[in-house]
Amino acid sequence: MAIIRHILLSVFTIAVLYFLGMFVLKTVPYSGKPAIYITNNYYNWKGGDTYEKYREFSKTGDYDIVVAGSSRAYRGYSPFLFDSAGYNCFNLGTSAQSIKNTYFIVKHYLDSANCQLLIIDVFAGAFTKNQLESSSDLVENLNDPAAAYDVAMHNKDIRTLNIATLRFLTENDKPYFSKKDYSGKGYSEKGDSLSVKQQTDFFNRKKVTHKKIEIDEEQIRYFNKIVDLCMEKKLRVVFVYSPVSYFYDYSIHHSFVDMLKPSMEMKNVPFYDFSICDSINTAYHFYDESHLNSAGVKIFNRALVTKLKQDKILSDK
Amino acid sequence: MLFNSLDFFLFFSAVFISWLVTPVNFRWIILLGASLVFYGWEKPVYLFLLALTILITYSSAIKMEEFKKAPVKKRLFLYSAVFVNLGILIIFKYLGFFTDIISQLGTLFSKGFSIQSLHLLLPIGISFYTFQSIGYSLDVYYGLRKPEKHLGYFALFVSFFPQILSGPIGRSNEMLPQIHQPKPFSLNNLGYGLQRFVWGLFKKIVIADRLDIYVNDVYSNIPDYPGSVLWLATLLFAFQLYADFSAYTDMAIGVARIFGFTLLENFDFPFISKSVTEFWRRWHMSLSSWLRDYVYTPIQFSKKKWKKWATVYAIFLTFFICGLWHGAKMTFVIFGIIQGLALMYEMLTREKRQQWRENTNPYIYNSYSWLITFMFTLISFVFFRANTTADAFLLIQKQFTTFYDIAGLKAFMVHSGGIKFLFSMALLMLFVLIDRYFATTIQTQNKKAYVLNVMASVLIVFILLFGTFGKVDFIYFQF
Amino acid sequence: MDQHHEKLTQVFRNVFKNDSIEITRTTTAADIDQWDSITHLDLITATEEAFHIEITGFDVMGLKNVGDLLDLIQRKLED
Numbered sequence: 017m018a019i020i021r022h023i024l025l026s027v028f029t030i031a032v033l034y035f036l037g038m039f040v041l042k043t044v045p046y047s048g049k050p051a052i053y054i055t056n057n058y059y060n061w062k063g064g065d066t067y068e069k070y071r072e073f074s075k076t077g078d079y080d081i082v083v084a085g086s087s088r089a090y091r092g093y094s095p096f097l098f099d100s101a102g103y104n105c106f107n108l109g110t111s112a113q114s115i116k117n118t119y120f121i122v123k124h125y126l127d128s129a130n131c132q133l134l135i136i137d138v139f140a141g142a143f144t145k146n147q148l149e150s151s152s153d154l155v156e157n158l159n160d161p162a163a164a165y166d167v168a169m170h171n172k173d174i175r176t177l178n179i180a181t182l183r184f185l186t187e188n189d190k191p192y193f194s195k196k197d198y199s200g201k202g203y204s205e206k207g208d209s210l211s212v213k214q215q216t217d218f219f220n221r222k223k224v225t226h227k228k229i230e231i232d233e234e235q236i237r238y239f240n241k242i243v244d245l246c247m248e249k250k251l252r253v254v255f256v257y258s259p260v261s262y263f264y265d266y267s268i269h270h271s272f273v274d275m276l277k278p279s280m281e282m283k284n285v286p287f288y289d290f291s292i293c294d295s296i297n298t299a300y301h302f303y304d305e306s307h308l309n310s311a312g313v314k315i316f317n318r319a320l321v322t323k324l325k326q327d328k329i330l331s332d333k
Numbered sequence: 334m335l336f337n338s339l340d341f342f343l344f345f346s347a348v349f350i351s352w353l354v355t356p357v358n359f360r361w362i363i364l365l366g367a368s369l370v371f372y373g374w375e376k377p378v379y380l381f382l383l384a385l386t387i388l389i390t391y392s393s394a395i396k397m398e399e400f401k402k403a404p405v406k407k408r409l410f411l412y413s414a415v416f417v418n419l420g421i422l423i424i425f426k427y428l429g430f431f432t433d434i435i436s437q438l439g440t441l442f443s444k445g446f447s448i449q450s451l452h453l454l455l456p457i458g459i460s461f462y463t464f465q466s467i468g469y470s471l472d473v474y475y476g477l478r479k480p481e482k483h484l485g486y487f488a489l490f491v492s493f494f495p496q497i498l499s500g501p502i503g504r505s506n507e508m509l510p511q512i513h514q515p516k517p518f519s520l521n522n523l524g525y526g527l528q529r530f531v532w533g534l535f536k537k538i539v540i541a542d543r544l545d546i547y548v549n550d551v552y553s554n555i556p557d558y559p560g561s562v563l564w565l566a567t568l569l570f571a572f573q574l575y576a577d578f579s580a581y582t583d584m585a586i587g588v589a590r591i592f593g594f595t596l597l598e599n600f601d602f603p604f605i606s607k608s609v610t611e612f613w614r615r616w617h618m619s620l621s622s623w624l625r626d627y628v629y630t631p632i633q634f635s636k637k638k639w640k641k642w643a644t645v646y647a648i649f650l651t652f653f654i655c656g657l658w659h660g661a662k663m664t665f666v667i668f669g670i671i672q673g674l675a676l677m678y679e680m681l682t683r684e685k686r687q688q689w690r691e692n693t694n695p696y697i698y699n700s701y702s703w704l705i706t707f708m709f710t711l712i713s714f715v716f717f718r719a720n721t722t723a724d725a726f727l728l729i730q731k732q733f734t735t736f737y738d739i740a741g742l743k744a745f746m747v748h749s750g751g752i753k754f755l756f757s758m759a760l761l762m763l764f765v766l767i768d769r770y771f772a773t774t775i776q777t778q779n780k781k782a783y784v785l786n787v788m789a790s791v792l793i794v795f796i797l798l799f800g801t802f803g804k805v806d807f808i809y810f811q812f
Numbered sequence: 813m814d815q816h817h818e819k820l821t822q823v824f825r826n827v828f829k830n831d832s833i834e835i836t837r838t839t840t841a842a843d844i845d846q847w848d849s850i851t852h853l854d855l856i857t858a859t860e861e862a863f864h865i866e867i868t869g870f871d872v873m874g875l876k877n878v879g880d881l882l883d884l885i886q887r888k889l890e891d
Contacts, residue, residue, distance in 0.1 A: 018520060018782075019520060019523075022524070022782070022783075022786050025783060025786050025787070025790075026786055026789070026790045026793075029786075029787050029790035029791070029794075030790045030793050030794055030797075033790065033791060033794040034794050034797055034798070037794060037798050038798070041798070046752065054752045054753050054755075054756045055753075055756055055798065055799055056753075056799065056801075057750070057753065172339065173802045174796075174797055174800060174802055175800075175802060177797075178797070178798065
């Protein structure tokens with residue numbers, strides 16, 4: 017059968033050339049790193065805070081609080097502040113973590129035994145179509161291969177499969193870099209405030225043009241799946257919208273939150289909207305357009321703990 | 334539905350299997366059903382427009398045949414078919430443009446003048462299938478084709494899914510006989526179709542969509558860049574447009590061939606043209622030959638007494654329409670007009686240029702002709718791509734004043750990713766080098782089957798390794 | 813018919829300024845370098861003059877090759 021012969025020839029040629037190509041791109045160096053990174057925008061290096069924190073996290077540990085979400089999570093919730101309030105805390109937030117990828121983190125890393133309370137930081141920006149940055153980071157750096165390949169398979173973009181191949185080929189390599197501001201327990205701290213220039217630029221802008229955020233339906237579906245997954249795992253979960261700066265496009269905020277409400281209300285999951293927080297001031301408490309600095313984190317985390325205690329979600333310690 | 338999407342892959346697999354298991358004489362039903370699903374995929378409501386085109390064109394052609402001996406009535410039915418098709422096109426594509434122009438003219442004369450601006454959502458593919466239908470009506474009218482009696486066959490002719498969204502614009506004499514005599518499944522056709530499809534996919538995903546990022550960046554921020562960068566971006570756009578549209582054509586031709594249909598070719602390496610006249614014989618050939626047969630020739634012969642000025646007049650009108658066909662925007666009108674002017678110049682200097690050619694070293698003459706033609710093409714593409722006429726003029730002005738700004742060019746490359754940008758350029762270079770060889774080899778199938786298979790497999794590996802995925806529409810979808 | 817063929821050959825040679833042109837009933841525009849949509853009009857007007865007939869745009873649309881043109885000439889002369 018000619019057709020079978022041709023299919024076999026194609027599959028064989030593609031497989032051989034693909035792995036050969038990946039191997040060459042991974043082996044040939046360009047300025048000290050494998051040359052593959054020059055071929056596309058989304059290759060992430062093995063290493064950095066994601067690499068470190070998932071190896072530091074213990075699946076058999078006993079955490080009072082685990083935080084998940086985007087960079088607004090790992091820069092906005094300090095485990096050390098929660099620790100000093102008496103709660104053992106770990107932060108599993110990663111760069112641009114889409115809510116879909118948060119689902120796979122919860123699925124593979126958390127259960128009612130290692131985590132008493134899961135805080136998921138929600139942010140409209142984590143609900144858009146573009147998940148490649150987050151997926152490639154996780155596929156390359158999660159220590160649990162099952163989790164990494166699960167993320168890769170569900171991304172519906174061939175590039176994540178390349179990164180999965182890259183992970184496979186770099187399995188024995190040491191991490192290529194580390195991040196200076198990583199402070200341990202999954203948290204990254206920054207002390208700086210917004211520069212005067214950033215602030216004056218903002219107020220001098222005649223018309224503020226926000227980057228348009230388009231909410232992707234699939235992400236909403238995964239948000240609902242997370243709620244169900246936590247119910248299934250008997251994992252206590254709350255969703256928190258952490259404080260935003262005046263750079264944030266507030267016009268879409270309410271309609272976005274309304275999309276999340278039905279499933280939270282149905283399953284009785286608490287939601288805390290700190291997006292506008294009286295004592296937080298963009299000028300002093302943010303280090304860039306969307307991330308709190310250490311002073312901001314202190315105020316916000318304190319307010320959050322107080323609120324969670326009030327509502328008896330956290331017991332007094 | 335995009336050809337380069339998972340949806341299309343699943344859709345195609347389902348259609349192909351149903352087609353394969355259906356007896357040859359009933360396969361048109363599968364293809365027609367598939368075409369309607371394909372066309373109505375995103376907005377089913379547009380199927381009503383398509384049905385209107387099909388029914389009116391179909392029945393008026395039959396009426397034309399009936400009134401063969403009564404020229405006035407025959408003509409009336411031609412007019413009604415053309416009127417309905419052009420009407421749909423004008424209402425959906427040009428109404429907003431015309432009302433805007435009227436309201437702008439109005440405000441010139443009286444301050445309080447205002448008119449409701451009417452911008453309707455453009456149904457995709459409308460410019461292609463209405464032209465195909467109008468061509469059919471004219472073929473019947475001129476007696477070049479007997480009217481199609483079978484409504485199902487006719488509906489398939491208008492809506493055949495590989496070509497409905499972006500052509501190639503089919504002709505009655507080339508498509509209808511193929512629908513009447515369906516070809517059985519053949520391994521050769523499957524191989525050819527898949528190779529052609531993969532070649533298109535490579536051009537779209539590895540070349541065009543990669544270039545889109547840079548072109549888009551520059552064309553949205555023209556004031557920020559010097560002339561040197563604007564030249565580079567325009568050059569990249571030319572290749573993007575060619576790769577993008579010829580990719581669509583390759584995929585359409587490939588898919589159609591799997592079902593045994595041979596569609597018209599659309600591109601014949603346009604950028605090697607040595608004159609603008611030659612360019613239009615190599616670029617979007619199904620549109621330019623359509624315009625030649627149904628617009629240019631009738632106009633030219635209607636003004637026959639003007640001798641060569643009849644040709645000049647016909648060229649100008651045809652390219653004005655050609656520009657407008659691309660979109661209801663002043664930039665496209667200007668694109669058409671400058672193309673028309675260049676063709677008029679070439680037509681009027683034919684003999685003089687012949688003399689120059691004879692008196693010059695052929696190598697030098699050909700090189701210069703190519704260079705001038707290519708530069709002209711680039712400048713005309715500025716109007717094709719620019720968002721507004723003001724943008725286009727600003728861009729061209731900068732192209733001629735700050736073209737020497739090498740530092741700015743370097744800064745742009747760094748800002749676009751430095752080594753990553755150069756890698757994209759290397760891929761583009763590779764494409765330019767292999768384009769002719771791959772396209773010709775696949776089209777003529779002049780190598781052994783296993784060689785062709787390996788060529789396609791190499792392309793697939795390139796797609797996997799270097800593809801830019803995610804939804805980027807084909808440029809010609811907007812027309 | 814033959815004399816039409818001969819006369820038409822002469823028309824072709826004059827219009828395309830090439831005395832070696834030979835035409836048959838199956839010759840098409842693709843076979844003669846200079847024969848394109850621009851010179852087509854010259855060819856038709858020269859044909860009209862040579863045979864003292866009038867060819868309209870409508871007639872022209874049906875022409876696919878030299879054979880069609882010869883038939884058209886015949887038809888026009890008979891009218």
